[in-house]
Amino acid sequence: MHRAHEEGAEEKDRMARLVRTIEGEIVPRLVMSRRVIRVPAPLGAASRAPDDADVRELVRLLLAHDVAVASAYVATVRQRGATLEGICLRLLAPAARELGLLWEEDACDFMQVTVGLCRLHHLLRELSPEFRPENCELKVERHILLAPIPGDQHTFGITLVAQFLRKAGWDVWHEHPANTAELLDVVRQNWFAVIGLSVGSETRVDDLTNIIRAIRQASQNRSVGILVGGPVLVARPELATLVGADATATDGPMAVLRAEDMCLCQISAH
DSSP: OHHHHHHHHHHHHHHHHHHHHHHHHHOOOSSOOTTSOOOOOOTTOOOOOOOHHHHHHHHHHHHHSOHHHHHHHHHHHHHTTOOHHHHIIIIIHHHHHHHHHHHHTTSSOHHHHHHHHHHHHHHHHHHGGGGSOTTOOOOGGGEEEEEEOTTOOOOHHHHHHHHHHHHTTOEEEEOOOSSHHHHHHHHHHSOOSEEEEEOOOGGGHHHHHHHHHHHHHHOSSTTOEEEEESHHHHHOTTHHHHTTOSEEOSSHHHHHHHHHHHHHHHHHHO
16 A cells, blocks of 8 residues: 555656646747748638637547547648647647646546657657758757756657757757766767757756766867756756756747857857
8 A cells, every 4th residue: 555655656746747847848938939930821821829729629639539630630720820830839838738737637647648748749740840941951060969867757848849949950869868878978979069958857956967067078069058948947047057057948949049049159159
């Protein structure tokens, strides 16, 4: 009985951290960065951004049906004239948050929410090709590595950030290292202008500090920019400086701006 109670508590803590990550990393800014390429609405479509009813319907489909049904619904919303950014920021991100709320309210169990989030990941991957701008020449100074710190169990927020960076023309390496040594191997073997790290719990702040220090020592780029994000940084942005990072970002558009600022600083320094 005691062990079952402990396992239940661990499950609740795991989902609580996931909920905080979703809310902190992917809650959208409604005004998009001018540096993000916009996809025009279909010709003749009366543009209408996704609303709360769309979010509720998508969540229902994610929980009750195969991902193909949810994908078809997203396509229908797009046919109404919703932009790609609107789909990500007004539909997918709020749907992720709503799944977390259903868990908090005991309306869904851990497995249901996990399956729903996996299907949401699938929808995001389906949209990934559209985040790669045509005729965009990737420059050596626009390489970025994105990774949750080893041991963190969330990926949706940082995956969404990766899509915005790709769309802005960045060559994104998206890693999920099993441990710090694995992360440092990637840093030693490849040149990056910026390395972005996400952290889901305040208990991992000391780990983040140590990882950033090790990355700076291992990096081929001695001027590498370190970008950090996650719910901890949203609540306490001053931690970015304390852990040794150069900047923090709350969402994809801001991450693009911060990364490009770091890139420009490195170019001007040379």
